[in-house]
Amino acid sequence: MAAEKLYDLWATRNPQWEKRYEDSIVKNFCDYGRGATSMREDRGKVFGGGYEIFIVAFFIGLYFKQKRPLIDDTQKRKTFGQPIQYWGNLDSVKGRKAYPKLREYIFTALIARTDIDFIALEKGEITARKAVDMLMQTMEEYANWGFHFMEDKLTDDPNYFYRETAFLEVFLTFDASVSDDSDDDEPEPLD
Amino acid sequence: MIIKEIKIKNFRSYYGSNRLSLSKGLTLVIGDNGDGKTTLFEALEWLFDTTGEDRKESHISEKRKAEMEIGECDVVSVNITFEHDGEKEIEKSFIFEKVSETNFRTKDYKFVGFFIDGPERQSITGDRLLNMCFEPVIRKYCLFKGESKLDVFQDDDTALKTLVDTFSGIRQYDKLVELTEVFEQKSANAANRELQNDKKVSKQAKELNAELNDVLNDIQNIKKELDQKKISISEFTSKLELLEKNQETSERYKDFKERIKGLKDKRAKLAGLAMCEYSTNLLDEYWILRSFPSIIKEYSAKVSALSKEKRRLDIQETERRAKEAGEREAISKIQKLANDFVPLPWNLPDKETMQEMIDEEVCKVCGRPAPKGSDAYKYMCDKLNDYLAHITAEANKKSLVKEEEAPLFPNSFINELHARQIKLSGETEQEISQITYVISDRLEFVSKRKAELAAVDKQLKDLENELNDLLVQSGLSPDFLDKSISDWTGFFEAKSRAVSRVSELETTLKFKENSRDEIREKLSKLEPTSSMTQVYQRVHTAFERITKAFANAKEQNINNFLQLLENESNKYLQKLNKNDFYGIIRIRKTINNSARIELYSENGTRIENPNGALKTTMYMSVLFAISQITTLKREQDYPLIFDAPTSSFGGFKEDTFYNVIDTIDKQCVIATKDLLVVDKATGKKVLDYDTINKLSCSVYRIERVEPFKEKDLSTIQTVINQIR
Numbered sequence: 001m002a003a004e005k006l007y008d009l010w011a012t013r014n015p016q017w018e019k020r021y022e023d024s025i026v027k028n029f030c031d032y033g034r035g036a037t038s039m040r041e042d043r044g045k046v047f048g049g050g051y052e053i054f055i056v057a058f059f060i061g062l063y064f065k066q067k068r069p070l071i072d073d074t075q076k077r078k079t080f081g082q083p084i085q086y087w088g089n090l091d092s093v094k095g096r097k098a099y100p101k102l103r104e105y106i107f108t109a110l111i112a113r114t115d116i117d118f119i120a121l122e123k124g125e126i127t128a129r130k131a132v133d134m135l136m137q138t139m140e141e142y143a144n145w146g147f148h149f150m151e152d153k154l155t156d157d158p159n160y161f162y163r164e165t166a167f168l169e170v171f172l173t174f175d176a177s178v179s180d181d182s183d184d185d186e187p188e189p190l191d
Numbered sequence: 192m193i194i195k196e197i198k199i200k201n202f203r204s205y206y207g208s209n210r211l212s213l214s215k216g217l218t219l220v221i222g223d224n225g226d227g228k229t230t231l232f233e234a235l236e237w238l239f240d241t242t243g244e245d246r247k248e249s250h251i252s253e254k255r256k257a258e259m260e261i262g263e264c265d266v267v268s269v270n271i272t273f274e275h276d277g278e279k280e281i282e283k284s285f286i287f288e289k290v291s292e293t294n295f296r297t298k299d300y301k302f303v304g305f306f307i308d309g310p311e312r313q314s315i316t317g318d319r320l321l322n323m324c325f326e327p328v329i330r331k332y333c334l335f336k337g338e339s340k341l342d343v344f345q346d347d348d349t350a351l352k353t354l355v356d357t358f359s360g361i362r363q364y365d366k367l368v369e370l371t372e373v374f375e376q377k378s379a380n381a382a383n384r385e386l387q388n389d390k391k392v393s394k395q396a397k398e399l400n401a402e403l404n405d406v407l408n409d410i411q412n413i414k415k416e417l418d419q420k421k422i423s424i425s426e427f428t429s430k431l432e433l434l435e436k437n438q439e440t441s442e443r444y445k446d447f448k449e450r451i452k453g454l455k456d457k458r459a460k461l462a463g464l465a466m467c468e469y470s471t472n473l474l475d476e477y478w479i480l481r482s483f484p485s486i487i488k489e490y491s492a493k494v495s496a497l498s499k500e501k502r503r504l505d506i507q508e509t510e511r512r513a514k515e516a517g518e519r520e521a522i523s524k525i526q527k528l529a530n531d532f533v534p535l536p537w538n539l540p541d542k543e544t545m546q547e548m549i550d551e552e553v554c555k556v557c558g559r560p561a562p563k564g565s566d567a568y569k570y571m572c573d574k575l576n577d578y579l580a581h582i583t584a585e586a587n588k589k590s591l592v593k594e595e596e597a598p599l600f601p602n603s604f605i606n607e608l609h610a611r612q613i614k615l616s617g618e619t620e621q622e623i624s625q626i627t628y629v630i631s632d633r634l635e636f637v638s639k640r641k642a643e644l645a646a647v648d649k650q651l652k653d654l655e656n657e658l659n660d661l662l663v664q665s666g667l668s669p670d671f672l673d674k675s676i677s678d679w680t681g682f683f684e685a686k687s688r689a690v691s692r693v694s695e696l697e698t699t700l701k702f703k704e705n706s707r708d709e710i711r712e713k714l715s716k717l718e719p720t721s722s723m724t725q726v727y728q729r730v731h732t733a734f735e736r737i738t739k740a741f742a743n744a745k746e747q748n749i750n751n752f753l754q755l756l757e758n759e760s761n762k763y764l765q766k767l768n769k770n771d772f773y774g775i776i777r778i779r780k781t782i783n784n785s786a787r788i789e790l791y792s793e794n795g796t797r798i799e800n801p802n803g804a805l806k807t808t809m810y811m812s813v814l815f816a817i818s819q820i821t822t823l824k825r826e827q828d829y830p831l832i833f834d835a836p837t838s839s840f841g842g843f844k845e846d847t848f849y850n851v852i853d854t855i856d857k858q859c860v861i862a863t864k865d866l867l868v869v870d871k872a873t874g875k876k877v878l879d880y881d882t883i884n885k886l887s888c889s890v891y892r893i894e895r896v897e898p899f900k901e902k903d904l905s906t907i908q909t910v911i912n913q914i915r
Binding site: 006007052056090096097102105121166168175176177 | 467468469470471472473474475476477478479480481482483484485486487489490493494497500501504599600601602603604605607608611615626627630
């Protein structure tokens with residue numbers, strides 16, 4: 001147990017998502033469930049692997065600060081083929097660039113936004129597994145809200161996300177500046 | 192024939208019954224593209240076609256077809272009422288019946304003419320009446336579709352002959368020429384026969400005749416070759432003229448092609464630059480992190496607080512432990528103070544010394560004996576036990592202390608998070624905060640390239656349109672223009688060779704003709720003994736002269752006709768180009784007995800490539816002249832019907848043209864989209880009343896009935912409105 005890292009534990013996981021988004025969103029925008037070797041362009045899909053739309057959904061929930069609990073019935077949930085640690089390793093996909101660092105940013109966001117008693121964790125009063133469970137829950141709930149958001153847009157206009165700038169435009173609506181509301185601006189003691 | 196009225200029923204876009212009255216002079220039919228001008232023209236073409244029964248389903252109005260019930264019948268008809276030795280009428284029609292949702296049957300084709308005979312109206316077959324009143328040969332000069340078909344001599348080598356035959360009465364000459372040639376030949380043969388039989392001159396005559404035959408053969412062969420060469424020269428000349436005439440076009444074409452190629456290359460580059468994978472860049476280029484700086488900030492704040500808290504707890508614990516140790520020390524100090532004396536520390540004297548003193552029953556600290564059973568002896572035993580207990584207690588205490596010193600925080604996850612915080616700060620945070628600018632720069636770049644791309648597309652479209660216009664106006668194909676430059680040298684050399692051969696042949700021909708004349712002279716000077724032979728000789732000489740006279744007359748006749756046509760054409764050309772340069776029309780006979788219409792300047796320079804409007808008026812003038820000659824020679828009139836003859840005219844030229852043609856003394860129908868202007872308020876094309884009001888002719892506006900569906904032919908209907 002000595003040098004076990006939370007990140008490594010988390011990266012071996014595989015988030016769950018609600019099956020009901022499989023046809024309307026995941027298969028619509030990704031090459032999900034059709035084998036990994038064919039190229040996105042061949043099929044006219046916006047994204048490649050299914051997890052890519054999950055990442056997009058996650059960030060939408062994250063920036064909107066909106067979570068949505070997953071359906072209780074675990075039969076109605078799914079996971080992707082690859083655990084988080086392989087997400088973004090796209091070196092073999094034509095016309096794409098790998099983005100392995102994005103995993104770390106997702107982790108960073110989860111730490112920031114998950115209410116874990118880290119002191120208790122540090123003391124060993126709660127297990128690392130439990131903490132990682134909580135991180136996964138945050139991740140899944142943000143993404144679930146993101147999927148819900150997309151579904152909402154698609155209900156109004158089924159072609160909404162087929163404009164080439166549609167996804168980008170969603171992210172351009174978020175504030176890119178650093179909020180000034182923090183009162184922890186005092187510098188850390190150097191000891 | 193002067194057309195008084197045209198009636199069209201269910202012919203293509205002319206749904207239902209439509210009527211158009213024509214004036215004796217100009218009638219203008221104004222309509223925009225697709226309004227039905229060409230259909231009107233084609234309706235007349237259909238009516239004037241006498242080649243057979245044509246009841247194609249494509250002639251039927253789609254609108255009429257669409258509204259019919261199965262089993263229902265209606266009629267397609269085109270009818271003209273005209274004046275030609277009294278009022279007459281011709282109608283072509285057929286019945287169509289809807290047999291199923293998609294199928295129609297056409298039947299009962301009729302082509303009928305009507306005329307008034309005394310008090311009665313008589314009918315006759317349409318083609319017979321048409322041929323009587325409007326000869327096929329003249330009909331050729333009646334209907335003209337577009338600007339490029341106005342040159343009646345182009346692509347028709349028989350046109351001149353037909354015209355000359357029709358109007359110059361030359362056909363009688365043809366017979367006479369043929370006849371006199373036969374007489375001349377026969378009389379020549381008879382005279383020769385007599386000469387060869389004459390005792391006195393027989394030998395000489397035979398020799399001279401043999402010589403003459405050789406020379407005549409030579410002359411025939413030379414003439415044959417000469418004709419061929421002249422035709423070749425004429426062909427090469429016209430090809431070279433075409434090339435020369437189109438040199439400017441060819442250069443402009445080349446220039447257009449190069450500019451289009453340049454723009455297409457530029458377009459391809461711009462299209463590459465304007466490409467942006469907006470969605471996948473969210474991931475691949477980390478654009479999704481555009482709003483992430485605030486999350487980093489949240490993370491840092493949280494981790495800093497955790498680190499701080501952890502350290503605080505750590506310090507607190509250390510302090511607590513230090514305090515506990517301090518307390519134990521103090522207790523022992525208090526215990527010491529509770530006794531009257533200060534005892535030796537528990538470890539003095541040590542275990543070995545104590546054991547030695549007990550064994551020897553003496554207190555070596557005070558030097559007094561301590562026998563067994565005494566208080567002193569007991570004290571020493573207690574002290575040793577105390578010592579041993581103390582050691583044990585110390586040992587126990589040590590192990591106890593060890594247990595209590597287990598770390599407060601056995602895990603170091605907060606350190607992991609802290610290490611990540613350090614990794615995120617500095618350059619990484621800087622990079623992420625730049626993403627927003629990277630995106631906006633990229634979007635701006637792409638949008639600029641897209642704007643450039645749109646501009647290039649527009650330029651390309653304009654250029655392609657211009658190129659298209661150039662091709663339409665010049666009537667040349669891209670293939671011709673692509674290879675015309677390389678053909679130039681070949682044609683030029685071939686023509687030069689033919690020209691020098693012609694000059695050789697002409698010299699030889701002259702020489703041979705001289706020989707022939709000399710031999711004939713010698714033959715005629717032979718003095719035969721028989722007076723009969725002399726008579727034959729004289730008869731032949733007479734026929735020779737008559738034949739020459741008829742041949743000359745024939746030639747003269749053609750030249751006179753061309754001169755007449757030229758003169759009449761120039762009168763119209765002058766009228767049609769009022770206040771503008773117009774030149775002089777010359778109609779030149781070509782080697783193959785066709786004709787060519789050419790324009791010359793007064794000083795004799797040929798105007799190789801007159802502008803579109805001048806060329807059009809030139810050809811129209813010839814058409815008017817032919818019509819004029821018809822009136823003169825046949826005392827007949829016929830209408831000239833033009834579909835869009837003025838597409839190469841500019842606005843100013845249009846005005847002048849219509850002003851002049853307005854007063855023309857011919858029945859003339861012009862279907863055109865000129866004289867329409869865009870109404871600024873509605874954006875729709877409306878009649879240019881400023882120009883129309885200056886004209887005195889009849890004016891019709893034909894228009895598509897709105898609304899119509901762009902892709903549904905059955906919603907298209909043309910209506911005719913008389914404006915004046």
